[in-house]
Amino acid sequence: MSLLTEGAELARPAGTGARAEPSIASVGDYIALLKPRVMSLVVFTALVGMVVAPGHLNPVVGFISLLCIAIGAGAAGALNMWYDADVDAVMARTSARPIPAGHITRGEALGFGMTLAVGSVAMLGLAANWLAAGLLAFTIFFYVAIYTMWLKRATPQNIVIGGAAGAFPPMVGWAATTGGIGVESILLFLIIFFWTPPHFWALSLWRSDDYARAGIPMLPVVSGPAETRRQILIYSLVLAPLGVLPWLIGYAGVLYGATALVGGAGMIALAIRVKRESGLTGAKQLFGFSILYLFVLFAMLFADDRLAHLLGWTV
Amino acid sequence: MTAMAQHGEHDDQEGVVLTQEQKRRRRARSIAIALALAALVVLFYALTIVKVGLHPIKPP
Numbered sequence: 102m103s104l105l106t107e108g109a110e111l112a113r114p115a116g117t118g119a120r121a122e123p124s125i126a127s128v129g130d131y132i133a134l135l136k137p138r139v140m141s142l143v144v145f146t147a148l149v150g151m152v153v154a155p156g157h158l159n160p161v162v163g164f165i166s167l168l169c170i171a172i173g174a175g176a177a178g179a180l181n182m183w184y185d186a187d188v189d190a191v192m193a194r195t196s197a198r199p200i201p202a203g204h205i206t207r208g209e210a211l212g213f214g215m216t217l218a219v220g221s222v223a224m225l226g227l228a229a230n231w232l233a234a235g236l237l238a239f240t241i242f243f244y245v246a247i248y249t250m251w252l253k254r255a256t257p258q259n260i261v262i263g264g265a266a267g268a269f270p271p272m273v274g275w276a277a278t279t280g281g282i283g284v285e286s287i288l289l290f291l292i293i294f295f296w297t298p299p300h301f302w303a304l305s306l307w308r309s310d311d312y313a314r315a316g317i318p319m320l321p322v323v324s325g326p327a328e329t330r331r332q333i334l335i336y337s338l339v340l341a342p343l344g345v346l347p348w349l350i351g352y353a354g355v356l357y358g359a360t361a362l363v364g365g366a367g368m369i370a371l372a373i374r375v376k377r378e379s380g381l382t383g384a385k386q387l388f389g390f391s392i393l394y395l396f397v398l399f400a401m402l403f404a405d406d407r408l409a410h411l412l413g414w415t416v
Numbered sequence: 417m418t419a420m421a422q423h424g425e426h427d428d429q430e431g432v433v434l435t436q437e438q439k440r441r442r443r444a445r446s447i448a449i450a451l452a453l454a455a456l457v458v459l460f461y462a463l464t465i466v467k468v469g470l471h472p473i474k475p476p
Contacts, residue, residue: 122432123432123434123438123442124438124441124442124445125437125438125441126441126445127441127444127445128444128445128448131445131448159466159470161462161463161466162463162466165459165462165463168459224459227463228463
């Protein structure tokens with residue numbers, strides 16, 4: 102059975118005949134396929150990577166590049182939903198997504214995702230440069246093939262290695278402006294890379310039943326909550342100093358440095374709480390705080406850079 | 417709404433008859449595709465103008 106016919110079978114509501122039904126997908130269903138919430142963080146971190154990179158990018162080219170990165174991220178989300186439709190259907194958090202809900206067939210999601218992936222990469226190559234386009238293509242490939250198709254169902258380290266996909270966007274933004282990959286952009290990559298495990302494992306602590314039901318070997322399912330809490334603390338202890346590093350090497354200013362110090366301390370304090378307690382309050386707080394931490398950290402990097410340009414400082 | 421009404425009815429003589437909801441959603445999808453294509457035209461136009469502006473063609 103081909104993927105397309107298999108997808109049509111999966112999405113067809115029970116009790117209907119053998120003939121394919123007319124689509125009942127709304128525009129909102131297709132937007133949901135793009136995972137807009139994930140996309141917003143991708144766009145934001147890519148924008149910061151683009152703006153803080155040395156050099157000048159024409160605003161029109163910059164806007165188109167950012168749009169391509171957003172659409173590329175959305176394409177990866179759609180392809181993730183195409184492949185994970187079976188898993189999504191049995192998890193409470195994802196059962197209302199367009200494919201398990203029967204609004205969109207897997208074949209439609211595959212076609213939509215592939216079209217956007219190819220289109221966004223080609224457009225980024227034409228608008229900015231082919232290094233940025235290549236990095237965007239690799240990011241989509243990594244998220245779909247390496248994370249979704251392989252690691253997610255194979256190892257409890259899925260989100261550790263797979264987290265690289267979410268860490269690439271600032272590097273893509275940086276490459277769009279400079280045409281290269283600097284040490285600073287690798288640092289931004291590492292911050293998101295080490296931020297991902299405590300963020301996702303905090304979520305998985307109270308969603309472990311969901312993951313177990315779907316057969317996903319998340320760390321709390323395979324190694325238990327105690328080991329997950331220990332790993333959250335270890336990664337938070339690595340993340341906090343990494344977050345301060347751009348300031349220490351003179352790449353970011355005091356505004357960023359102070360934010361990174363306070364935010365990093367907050368991450369460690371919450372991770373210690375998660376490690377000590379047996380309930381889920383700390384894990385939920387850490388999950389929420391981790392989003393705020395990453396957002397504020399990148400916002401301060403942005404603000405620092407703009408302030409330095411405005412006042413003629415060199416940080 | 418019954419499952420049949422929600423997903424359209426089959427008639428071997430007339431083919432698939434769309435429900436009002438299916439027609440409404442198909443129209444919305446068509447408009448979205450048209451807007452996306454129009455946006456693409458604008459983006460390619462703007463990009464061309466910018467690229468030509470950045471690297472003007474010099475007469476021989």
